[in-house]
Amino acid sequence: xxxxxxxxxxxxxxxxxxxxxxxxxxxxxxxxxxxxxxxxxxxxxxxxxxxxxxxxxxxxxxxxxxxxxxxxxxxxxxxxxxxxxxxxxxxxxxxxxxxxxxxxxxxxxxxxxxxxxxxxxxxxxxxxxxxxxxxxxxxxxxxxxxxxxxxxxxxxxxxxxxxxxxxxxxxxxxxxxxxxxxxxxxxxxxxxxxxxxxxxxxxxxxxxxxxxxxxxxxxxxxxxxxxxxxxxxxxxxxxxxxxxxxxxxxxxxxxxxxxxxxxxxxxxxxxxxxxxxxxxxxxxxxxxxxxxxxxxxxxxxxxxxxxxxxxxxxxxxxxxxxxxxxxxxxxxxxxxxxxxxxxxxxxxxxxxxxxxxxxxxxxxxxxxxxxxxxxxxxxxxxxxxxxxxxxxxxxxxxxxxxxxxxxxxxxxxxxxxxxxxxxxxxxxxxxxxxxxxxxxxxxxxxxxxxxxxxxxxxxxxxxxxxxxxxxxxxxxxxxxxxxxxxxxxxxxxxxxxxxxxxxxxxxxxxxxxxxxxxxxxxxxxxxxxxxxxxxxxxxxxxxxxxxxxxxxxxxxxxxxxxxxxxxxxxxxxxxxxxxxxxxxxxxxxxxxxxxxxxxxxxxxxxxxxxxxxxxxxxxxxxxxxxxxxxxxxxxxxxxxxxxxxxxxxxxxxxxxxxxxxxxxxxxxxxxxxxxxxxxxxxxxxxxxxxxxxxxxxxxxxxxxxxxxxxxxxxxxxxxxxxxxxxxxxxxxxxxxxxxxxxxxxxxxxxxxxxxxxxxxxxxxxxxxxxxxxxxxxxxxxxxxxxxxxxxxxxxxxxxxxxxxxxxxxxxxxxxxxxxxxxxxxxxxxxxxxxxxxxxxxxxxxxxxxxxxxxxxxxxxxxxxxxxxxxxxxxxxxxxxxxxxxxxxxxxxxxxxxxxxxxxxxxxxxxxxxxxxxxxxxxxxxxxxxxxxxxxxxxxxxxxxxxxxxxxxxx
Numbered sequence: 033x034x035x036x037x038x039x040x041x042x043x044x045x046x047x048x049x050x051x052x053x054x055x056x057x058x059x060x061x062x063x064x065x066x067x068x069x070x071x072x073x074x075x076x077x078x079x080x081x082x083x084x085x086x087x088x089x090x091x092x093x094x095x096x097x098x099x100x101x102x103x104x105x106x107x108x109x110x111x112x113x114x115x116x117x118x119x120x121x122x123x124x125x126x127x128x129x130x131x132x133x134x135x136x137x138x139x140x141x142x143x144x145x146x147x148x149x150x151x152x153x154x155x156x157x158x159x160x161x162x163x164x165x166x167x168x169x170x171x172x173x174x175x176x177x178x179x180x181x182x183x184x185x186x187x188x189x190x191x192x193x194x195x196x197x198x199x200x201x202x203x204x205x206x207x208x209x210x211x212x213x214x215x216x217x218x219x220x221x222x223x224x225x226x227x228x229x230x231x232x233x234x235x236x237x238x239x240x241x242x243x244x245x246x247x248x249x250x251x252x253x254x255x256x257x258x259x260x261x262x263x264x265x266x267x268x269x270x271x272x273x274x275x276x277x278x279x280x281x282x283x284x285x286x287x288x289x290x291x292x293x294x295x296x297x298x299x300x301x302x303x304x305x306x307x308x309x310x311x312x313x314x315x316x317x318x319x320x321x322x323x324x325x326x327x328x329x330x331x332x333x334x335x336x337x338x339x340x341x342x343x344x345x346x347x348x349x350x351x352x353x354x355x356x357x358x359x360x361x362x363x364x365x366x367x368x369x370x371x372x373x374x375x376x377x378x379x380x381x382x383x384x385x386x387x388x389x390x391x392x393x394x395x396x397x398x399x400x401x402x403x404x405x406x407x408x409x410x411x412x413x414x415x416x417x418x419x420x421x422x423x424x425x426x427x428x429x430x431x432x433x434x435x436x437x438x439x440x441x442x443x444x445x446x447x448x449x450x451x452x453x454x455x456x457x458x459x460x461x462x463x464x465x466x467x468x469x470x471x472x473x474x475x476x477x478x479x480x481x482x483x484x485x486x487x488x489x490x491x492x493x494x495x496x497x498x499x500x501x502x503x504x505x506x507x508x509x510x511x512x513x514x515x516x517x518x519x520x521x522x523x524x525x526x527x528x529x530x531x532x533x534x535x536x537x538x539x540x541x542x543x544x545x546x547x548x549x550x551x552x553x554x555x556x557x558x559x560x561x562x563x564x565x566x567x568x569x570x571x572x573x574x575x576x577x578x579x580x581x582x583x584x585x586x587x588x589x590x591x592x593x594x595x596x597x598x599x600x601x602x603x604x605x606x607x608x609x610x611x612x613x614x615x616x617x618x619x620x621x622x623x624x625x626x627x628x629x630x631x632x633x634x635x636x637x638x639x640x641x642x643x644x645x646x647x648x649x650x651x652x653x654x655x656x657x658x659x660x661x662x663x664x665x666x667x668x669x670x671x672x673x674x675x676x677x678x679x680x681x682x683x684x685x686x687x688x689x690x691x692x693x694x695x696x697x698x699x700x701x702x703x704x705x706x707x708x709x710x711x712x713x714x715x716x717x718x719x720x721x722x723x724x725x726x727x728x729x730x731x732x733x734x735x736x737x738x739x740x741x742x743x744x745x746x747x748x749x750x751x752x753x754x755x756x757x758x759x760x761x762x763x764x765x766x767x768x769x770x771x772x773x774x775x776x777x778x779x780x781x782x783x784x785x786x787x788x789x790x791x792x793x794x795x796x797x798x799x800x801x802x803x804x805x806x807x808x809x810x811x812x813x814x815x816x817x818x819x820x821x822x823x824x825x826x827x828x829x830x831x832x833x834x835x836x837x838x839x840x841x842x843x844x845x846x847x848x849x850x851x852x853x854x855x856x857x858x859x860x861x862x863x864x865x866x867x868x869x870x871x872x873x874x875x876x877x878x879x880x881x882x883x884x885x886x887x888x889x890x891x892x893x894x895x896x897x898x899x900x901x902x903x904x905x906x907x908x909x910x911x912x913x914x915x916x917x918x919x920x921x922x923x924x925x926x927x928x929x930x931x932x933x934x935x936x937x938x939x940x941x942x943x944x945x946x947x948x949x950x951x952x953x954x955x956x957x958x959x960x961x962x963x964x965x966x967x968x969x970x971x972x973x974x975x976x977x978x979x980x981x982x983x984x985x986x
Contacts, residue, residue, distance in 0.1 A: 035695055035802055035803055036802040037689070037692045038688075038692075043681045044644070044647030050790045051168055051790075053793070054793075057809060059813065060812075063105050063813055067105065072111075073111045073583050074583050075097070075100070075101050077097055077114070078093070078561075079115075079118040079180075080117070081117075081118050081119075082119040082124075082160075083159070085162060086160075087639065088621045089621065091639055092588070092618055092655050094167060094172045095170055095172065095655050096618065096655075097113075097174075098172040099787055101173070106782070106786065107816050113174045114174070114178060115178075116179055116180045116181070116182075117179055117180070119182050120182045120183055120496070122434075123433055124152055124156060125217075126434050127155060128152050128155050132151060136216055145493060146531055148493060149493065149529050149531065163176075169644075169648050170651060170652060182557050187557075189567070190560060190569075191552060192511065192512060194560050194563075194564075194602060194606060195498065195510070195512075195552065196499060196511065197606055199510045203449050203452075203605050204446060206444070207444070207447060208444045208445075209366070209442070209487070210360060210361070210363050210442045210443075211223065211363075211440070212440060213384075213439050213441040213443055215383050215384025215439060216436040217436070218383060218491055219492050220489070220490065222555060226430075231430055232428060232429055234425050234426070235428050235437075236424070236425055238263075238264050238409065238424075239262055240412075240419075240422070241259070241301065241418075242260075242326060242418060242419065244258075244326075244417075245324050245417075246322070246323050248320075252321055256290065256292070257291070257318075257354055258419055259273050259355060260355055261356045264412075265408060266361045267358075268326075268330070268386075268396065268408070270325045271336045271358060271359055271375055271377065272336065272337070272338060272359075272369070272374060273323065273338075273339045273354055273356060273357065274341065274346055274357050275294075275319070275339060275341055276294075276345075276346040276353065277316045277319060277341035278315060279294055279295070279296065280295040280296070281312070281315055281353065282309050283309075283312075284302065284307045284309060285308050286306065291419075292354070293353060294352060295353075296348045297351065297353045315341060319339055319340065322338050322339075323337055326412060326415075328392060329392055330394075332375065335372060336375065340368065340372055342368040342371065344364065359374050360377035360378055360442035361377065362440045363484075366442060380439070383400075385401070386401065395407075395411075445550075446498065447485040447488065448485060448601065450484065454483070456605075457600060458477055458481065460600065461477055461610065463610055465615070465734060467616045467662075467733075467734045471592065471615075475589075476597070486598075486601065487553065488552055489550040489552065489553070490553055490554075494529065496528065496551060496552045497529070497547065498551060499517075500547065501546060502545055503543045509540065509545050517536060520539065520540060521537060523537075533547060555598045556602070558594075558595050560602060562576075562580065562599065562603065563576055580603075581609055581611055582612045583614060584615075584734070585615050589617050589620065599612070616736070618660045619661075619664040620660075621660060622635075622665060622667050623636045623668055624668050626667050637668070639651075642670070642673060646676075648790055649681055649790045650673050653680060653681070653740060653787070653788065654673050656740040657740050657741055679747075680743075681791055683747055684795075685791055685794070687773075688794075688799065691777060691799075692798065694763060697765070697942055702803060702804070704771075705771035705774060706771050708772045710761075710769070710772075711830065714827060715827070715834045716754040718831055719749050719750075719831070720776050720780060721823045722742075722824055723746040723783065724779070724783045724818070724819040725819040726738070726739060727787075728816070728819060730742070743783075753838060754773075755773070757877050757881065758773070763941075777799060778796065781793075781799075782796070782815075782816065785811045792811050793810060796810070833870045834877075836868045836870050836874075837870050840862075840868055840887075841878050841881045843906065844907055846902055847902050847911070850900075851900060854921075856921055856924035857921035858917050859882075859883065860884065860885055860917065861888065862882060862886070862907070863887075863890050864888070865889070865892075865905075865906040865907070868906055868907075869889050884909070884910075893906075893908045898911055899911070919961065923958050930972075930981075930983060933981070933983050934971075934983065937985070944985075945972050945983045945985055946973055946975075947970065947972045947974070947975045947982075948975075948981065949975060949977060949981055950978065950981050955977075
């Protein structure tokens, strides 16, 4: 049976046929089913947003999420790959609000929660059709049909169960804490959400200095304490002034008024004013002084409107060295307030508007907090207590879900107590394999050590409900399942979403319990993914517990403080274990100009165009061989894609086609393969075992980049050295050469299939299934090939000598290039330093490749006329040309031109031709001297002179 020679379509064009083959024959499903359920490899896939559009970040992650599961499948593991959709939370709500023209949370309630929830269901039912195209075309195998959603009732029930477990273990509490808050969405926002994608903006803020007259009797009375703030809107909530007791302060007289300012800040504060220093004093001397605040709108208590010191709150790099503090607005301010027993100022409503005053009428009542800045400054100016009013640029957090600036605001919420479990979290991290390694004890561990308690409640709608019911007398029931809700209520749970779950009333001991209206943070849902996706513990209990922790997870670095850490927290507290064993953290890809990828900037090629033009395998190689896989950021570079196609995939596929031409020409039978004794064949087999070992160990250690790079290096060795130097043997039908090349191509296709699945499938189908009906139908159903350590060890001398031979060759060719001598021009001899000595059996490889007649090894290389050394000084080439050498050069050039004409006419190896050459004296001599050699190499029956070079098929 003859091998099937593939058509002339390009490597990217052939991928479409491969994809069709996989789908029609259910190769992915077969690859999963072939391995036993008792030997699972568990991979956690972070679900993308349900209506999002795939971008390079998703593609990078998807390739990394495919190469490892493919590898372990070929190693005999059962790797079930279930797609998931992130379909809950604020992102969905905001999109639906835009569709409905709803501005904020209050408007949702006016619109009707039932209608809004139905709109959310409708929105999340429309999955972007683009996803499957991209996932297919990059060669990723995943189960789309049975994808889970975070909106599934089974998923939500598992999240409710997790809440109950954490609550019963004492990890969850209700309390008041200052954290980021979105006034538009009306809900807390986790700090790690902002950090993960660097959601900050540079904005111009007020930078003001305000007079606070001292009222304490004594020498300080009437002196103004100058305090600095960038948030004038917090001045109505002022409770204290804060200094650094370790610093020096001064009493200053300026324009007949006296001020207290930090000594180190005098030059800045009075930069454009004349002043005199009245007295210098330690900061401790100011502590306890009482002052008159700018406003007495909200009731105060004993100990407020005084000067305090609090470490880390005051800087000598900006301002006056004294800051105004409104506990409840800012984490440090709140810590300070709690430390000194000050009032926690909760003076804004859920929409960021001022509440009524509790001591006097609030002139800013009902006003959005940022809009009050100008009015407050105008009021201070009129009352002559505004000393300086300037502007400063600050980085401020914003909510990327709704494009709204966030405020640090005290709020009553539900939290997971992180402070009490940090030791457990750090301990559980010790057994995780992180790639890159520095993440482990670096950002992952450090951010856990610095993490605040996790706010897990949200005052929103489209999410898993917080499973807490309370009675009028404050009694509380926390449930863990739908069954428990139904048993306690006597009602059927139709849907766990609001408002349906809100209407269910629990009854116990004659009391009624109504549900708290909060929902859970979508990151708690995400952190529950390992067990919630399979409805644990209500189903799949043995499956989960036997295979937890998961084996592998990969996402970009923004998820270190987000998804990775949330999963780690949930699993450590629920199961006393890490969540995953191996984690790859990728970098972020920017546009070609280093800026964020943007259609406006036109700084990247659309990924659909890239995949269409270069193919999925080229994109896979580019991404897996990039610094991104080492956690580094990099710019998109389309030129690298071209290089992968030109230097790796095309040479590999051309090597297959080259083999097929001569295997079919000589009717070569793979069943008659023999083991070769040729040194070049032994070398390429040893290199094959090396690359299998490098890829195998690399994937086991989750070091993908060096593993993929070893594949690329091998293709270079195979195509540019082994096949080039084996051409004569292959074209003559040498069984040892054809046997070796066949074995190497088939085995290499199996070894590199996880990395470049399309081209490896095509190699396998061309070389194996086309001639062997008993073979497995796909390379991806094969076992991963084993490397032979003994072959590698026994071939050490061969590998070392071949490296020397190639070094000599490379150096000699570089001399040719620098002296503009084409390789087709034969040269007389080559001298090489004895430090590169190789056995005689390697000589012909160098001589043929460099096109020289002889090679000598010398202890020292002399400086003779016409001889040129390479940069290392270890190789010297005789560049002198004799008439005889020039004649041989013409021979090589003539053969090349005829071969090019054969290609242009599409002739096969078996097609015989008649050649007419352009007659001249030199060519007559060449044809006369080398007629038989020419005919053999170009497949010609005869060669005759004429007016121009041409060939005719016989």
